[in-house]
Amino acid sequence: MSTHAAADTTAASVDVPAGADGDAAWAAATRAVLAQADAKLARRFDGGEIVDKLVALRTRAVDEVIRAGWQRCIPAGAGLALFAVGGYGRGELFPHSDIDLLVLADGDVQQAQQPALARFLALLWDAGLQASQAVRSPAQCTEASADQTVLTALIEARPLVAGEAAQQGLRDAVSPERVWPARAFFEAKVREQAQRHARFGDTSDNLEPNLKDGPGGLRDLHTLGWMALRSFGVRELDPLVGLDHLGADEAVALDRERRALGRLRFGLHLVAGRREERLRFDFQKLLAERLGYADDGDSLAVEKMMQGFYRSAAIVRRINDRLLQRFEEHFDGAAEPQALDDDLELRRGYLATRKPGWLLEDTANVFALFAAWAADTSLRGLHSQTARELARALPGIQEYAKASPALREAFMQLLRGPQPVKTLERMTRLGVLGRWIPAFAQVSGRMQFDLFHVYTVDQHTLAVLKNLAAFASGEADERFAVAHTVWPQLRKPELLLLAGLFHDIGKGRGGDHSELGAVDAREFCEAMGLIEADTALVEWLVRKHLLMSVTAQKQDITDPEVIHRFAALVEDRQRLDCLYLLTCADIAGTSPKLWNAWKDRLLADLHTATRLALRRGLEHPVAADERIDENRATAGMLLSEEGLDDDVIDAVFARMPRDNFLRSRPEQIAWQANALRDVAAGETVVRARQLGGSGYEVLVHAPDRDGLFAAIVIGLDRAGLAILQARALDGPDATIFDTFHVLPNDPRHAPAPAQIETSLQRVLAGDLGRVLPARRSQPRHLRHFRIVPQVGFAEAEAGRTLVSIVCNDRPGLLADIARVLREQRLRVHDARIATFGERAEDMFQISDEHDRPLPDPQRQSLRDALLAALDGDPR
Known part of the structure; x- marks a missing residue:
């Protein structure tokens, strides 16, 4: 279908009589024609049509409808002019984009034509175009443009029904001579972009990123365009090449990524059926399928699509930073360079090379650049021309396996020098680390379609390294009990940094990522010339980086046998200290919500107990x-x-x-x-205390009754508390002695310990059989991650039965499990609750009501009841 054919299908040819009845008929007919046109555009999208043509065709179709509606409602010679503004003025209409209009007219004309304008807007809405319009005189445009967001929309105005005089009047009204001179506009847009990025945590590497407003998204490209228009009078970025503000290679890269982001946005609007800018879980799989991605043995289709987005956003951000710096230089002028040595200099606080092409000569020069950058904390960053030259040098950077011994040593000196983590972060952001370590390039932008990992693999790795850098600072952090005291004990801190760099590098290749990463780590360390003892330590840390987390969260670390087995695996103090720090950094760097005071205490206790076991000697277990x-x-x-x-x-x-x-x-x-x-013997005792952060410990000591454990669990759940660990012990004289570690579901409404005590006392004072779990709906994001429930049994200590449950996490899950155990007349002696994103992994030590292990028939009955509760309606 040609461009002209698309225009012929719009409402320009809809011929119906004037009047209210005619308006309704026109709107209905136009709505149908627009729907047909949109359906054709969707088919062309699915056929692979370039997105630029699709948005242009939709813009043209909407233009014709609006012009036809204008002619229908506004009398000729009325003194009104009509403009498209904002994204519509830019000619960039996606399937459900906003349609913003400006009606330009003097005040008396506005008043006289108000009924006609109201009819016009209503007609567009009835035709299916949710347009918004502002009616202003030129003077009012100037006044409204005091708000730079209004000015931004007006400078992109495109005439729909407007003569040359009206167009010139609008241009004059918003000219830099009257409002927002170019420099002030640039500075305002820089501040606006920084604030917008901050709303998204200053990263695009989120699970549900925003295609339009997130860092590296389309809005960043729009912002560069607005700056170029206000500063240089050009409506596209390409003319900046001729003005020597943008390299030809940079212009090509920006255009490529703009098309990639635009295709994602067009498809997102189609699968969502509405204006949607956020790549939500609800739409990711549908969009990946529509774009033609397919699952394979290494990656899901959705992960491939998201990796493409993250890489596009990273390139946009990289070039955006360079352009902002060049715009700044345009206004401030180039300062006199200050020589640092024969190769490097300062320009306005930015580090720059003195000789063009120096970075292209030798990868050693690239490493020297980063070394100089790390040595001076006062630098504002890399000069934009140097950053561009570094981008051009990337293809020539040798991978470590082919590099000379001198170059390998230069890299190790970066790790041993000042700000090693900051250096690795810079090398990652600028694309150097992926060239030096090709396996790292494979995980750049790689997301994992789950709720446990909220960042891409490369961004998670950087978060882990930043946590390690915080430990190295020596400053106490209330989130980590002893990490800052353990770090000084490390013999060679750079070895832990290498383990952090490689711990997840094996993801996305199939197989056990810890084993794959350990192989990569050994090869790298051997190539770097590390001695065998150091190489073995890094390899072991990568292979076992999950060991301490699993032991602490899934086993009873108060059991001397558990500590002895763990100590036997660790073998020495250096391994223990490194593994402890890596585990803390790893968990805290996986998700901001994952680390808590309970996990901090678990790991600190395990570290302390293991250190004592190693000091005593493994031949002398406690x-x-x-x-x-x-x-x-x-x-x-x-x-x-x-x-x-x-x-x-x-x-x-x-x-x-x-x-x-x-x-x-x-x-x-x-x-x-x-x-x-x-408290007298035989009375019920409920006590709660805060442990640090937002965690609590709750003690319940009471005469034993059937259903007591379930009632406590349900009571805590109804109080808005999530149980992290439960320990149910049988006390003397037929009493129970239960302790719970809990967190508030909503930290903003954390109860006081006295409130927890009162709430739970009230529950236990009544009929336990009538205590039922609260009804809750499942959160939206959990609905897209389906885990088939699994229930397993094993023999436990003291003649008890260990039941393990793996299923989707959801509100009230533990309360529902406790209800089933109560209905089965089972006793709970210990419970360990672990949640990994959308995945819950819970274990219970149980017995029948006579403290005997469960026989096979009773196990099967319990399995059936649990599966029914786990797989049914969460309410």
């Missing part, structure tokens, strides 16, 4: 009796220091289960004892 005696004695000393005599302490300790002295820390035992000492 027995349970020894740990119990030690914890009991230390807790007793703490209580004595508070003024309690030995008889009171012994009486309170007698009300506690023996295993509590094995599984709890001394200060925790002392807190529990204080909660019990003023």
Whole structure:
């Protein structure tokens, strides 16, 4: 279908009589014609038509409808002029883009033609065009343009029905001589862009990025265009090449990425069926399919599509930074360079090369540039011309495997020198690291279609390295209990940085990414000339980087046998310290919501217990009796220091289960004892305390009753608390001694400990059988990640049964599981709750009501009941 054929299908030819009835008929006919035209554009999109032609065709079709409606409603010679403004004025209409209009007229004409203008706008809406219009005189345009966002829309005005006098009047009204001179406009747009980027965390590498407004999105390209128009009077970026503000290669790259982003946006509007700029989970798979991506053994179709977007956004941001700097120089002028050495100089605070082509000569010069950049923290960045030359030098950068020993040593010196993590971040952003380590280029922009990893692999890796840099600063961070004290113990910190760099580099290739990454890490370290001991440490850290997290979250680290097994795998203090720091940095760098005070304490406790085990020697494992005696004695000393005599302490300790002295820390035992000492035996005790951050510990000590554990879990859930860990112990005299670590579902409305106690006391004081889980709908984002529920059984200690559950996480999940256990008349002795994005992995030690393990028939009955609860309506 030709461009002219597309125009012929629009409403220009719809012929209906005037009047209200005629307007309704015209609008209905026009709506149908527009729908046909949009359907044809959608088919052409699916056929691979370039997006520029599609948006131009839609703009032309809408132009004809608006002109036809104008002629129908506005009498000739009325003194009104009509302009398209904003994106519509730019001629960039996507399937559901805004349609913004300006009616230019003097005040008396505006008043006289108000009924006709109202009819015109209503007619467009009835025809299916959700247009908005502003009616202003030239003077009012000048006044409104005091808001630079209004000016931005007006400078792109395109006449639809306007004579030359009206067009000139509008140009004069918004000229730099009257409002927003070029420099002031540029500075305002720079501030606006920085604020817009900050709203998205200053990164495009999010799970649901915004194609239009996010960093590196289409709005950044629009902003460059607006700056060029205001500063140089050009409506496209290409003329900036002739003005020596933009390289020809940069212009080609921007145009390529603009088309790529535009195609994504056009397709997103189609699959969403409405104006949508955010690549939400609801649409990602549909859009990937529509764009022709397919799953394969390494990646899902949606992951391939998203990787393309992230890479486009990165290129746009890279060139955007250079152009902003050149615009700044245009206004400020080029300052006199200050020589730093024979090869480098300063220009207005930016690091620049002194000789054109220097970076193209040798990769060693590229590394020297980064070394100089790292050595001076006062630098504003790279000069734009140097950044452009660096981009041109990228194809010539050798990968490490083919590089000379001197070049490899230069890279290692960057890791050992000042600001090594900042240097790696800069090398990543500017494309150097991906050339030096090709495997890193493969994970650049690679997302994982889940809720656990909220960043692309390369951005997650940088987040991990930044966390390590924070540990190295020596400054205490309340989020990490002991990390800043562990870092100084490292023998060679650069080895941990290498492990952080390689820990996820094997993702997206199929197979175990830890094993694949370990192979890559060894090859790299050997090529860098590291001694075998250092190479083995980096390789081991990459291979085992999940070990500490899994051990802490899925096993009982108060069990001496667990600590002994973990210590045997770690073997020495250096490995332990490195693994601890890498684990903290990894979890905290996966998602801002993933790290919490409970995980900090778990890992710190595991680190401390393992360090003591290694100091004692693996040939001397700690027995349970020894740990119990030690914890009991230390807790007793703490209580004595508070003024309690030995008889009171012994009486309170007698009300506690023996295993509590094995599984709890001394200060925790002392807190529990204080909660019990003023309460008579047989009474229900509920106590809560804040642990740091937003986490709480909750203690429940009460006479045992059927359904008590389920009632506690449901009560905590109804109080808006998520359970991270539950430990259910049988106390003396038919009592229970349960402890829970919880977090508020909404940190903005975190309850006080006293509120938790009152709420839970109220629940336990009633009929436990009538305590039911709260009804909640499933959050939108969880609906797109389907995990087939799995229920498994194994033998546990003390004749108990271990049941493991893997399923989709959702609000009230644990409460529903507890309800099933109650209905099956089962007792819970321990629970470990772990959530990884949309995936819940929970484990329970259970027994029947007589404290016996479950036989096979009872296991099958429980499995059926759990699967029914997990797979059914979450409400």
